[in-house]
Amino acid sequence: MPNTNPAFEDHDHSHCARGTLARAEAVAEERGARLTPVRKRALEILLEAHRAMGAYEVLERLAEDGFGKQPPVAYRALEFLVENGFAHRIRRLNAFAACMHPGEAHAPVFLICGVCDGVMEAAAEPVRAALDIAAAAHGFVIERANIEALGQCPACAETVDNTEIPA
Structure with a gap:
């Protein structure tokens, strides 16, 4: 399958974010899931950059927008987004994307x-x-898998000296 995520490539990010948000809104409506203003804003915050964000970073941004400063505000919104497939938890970074x-599927x-x-x-x-x-x-049925690979994006690989990285 070709790469359809331009995170490490030049692209119109605002178009990318708007399109993903529109798809998430349509899916929420189809499922009857409430994409409340705080949930929608949390998703918009995650979509603003192709990087993972910690819950407290999302909370700071939500607070700036008037959604409250208590950690449950962000955690509940992020939990909803993960449960409904609108965001993923990146365990390596203890963050969300x-x-x-x-x-x-x-x-x-x-x-x-x-x-x-x-x-x-x-x-x-x-x-x-x-x-x-x-x-x-082994008779095991996988319900969910979270695969994370750590490395360097093309831009960082060009600027970082990789000669000392062990194979």
């Missing part, structure tokens, strides 16, 4: 730049298929 494919792998903390959600159906085969050999 907007899902770039809301409403689509997909098996994401997160490519995390260890230099700039940029995050790209890449389609990883072949990886998921391999996991399912390995699990099935």
Whole structure:
């Protein structure tokens, strides 16, 4: 499957964010899920950059917009977004990133730049298929997998001296 997430490429980010938000709103409406103003704003905040954000960073931004300063405000909004497939939890960074494919059945792998903390959600159906085969050999059924790969995005790889990185 071709790369449909331009996180590490030049692109019209405002168009990208608007399109993803519109898809999330349509999916929420189809499912009867309430995308309240605070939930929608939390998703907009996550969509503003292709990187993962911590809950407290999201909370700061929500507070600036008048949504309150108590941690449950952000945690409840982020929990809703994750449960409904509008955001993903990036465990390596203890942070959250907007899902770039809301409403689509997909098996994401997160490519995390260890230099700039940029995050790209890449389609990883072949990886998921391999996991399912390995699990099935042991009678195990995978319900959800969170695959995270740490490395360097193209921009950081050009500027960082990689000669001392062990193979």
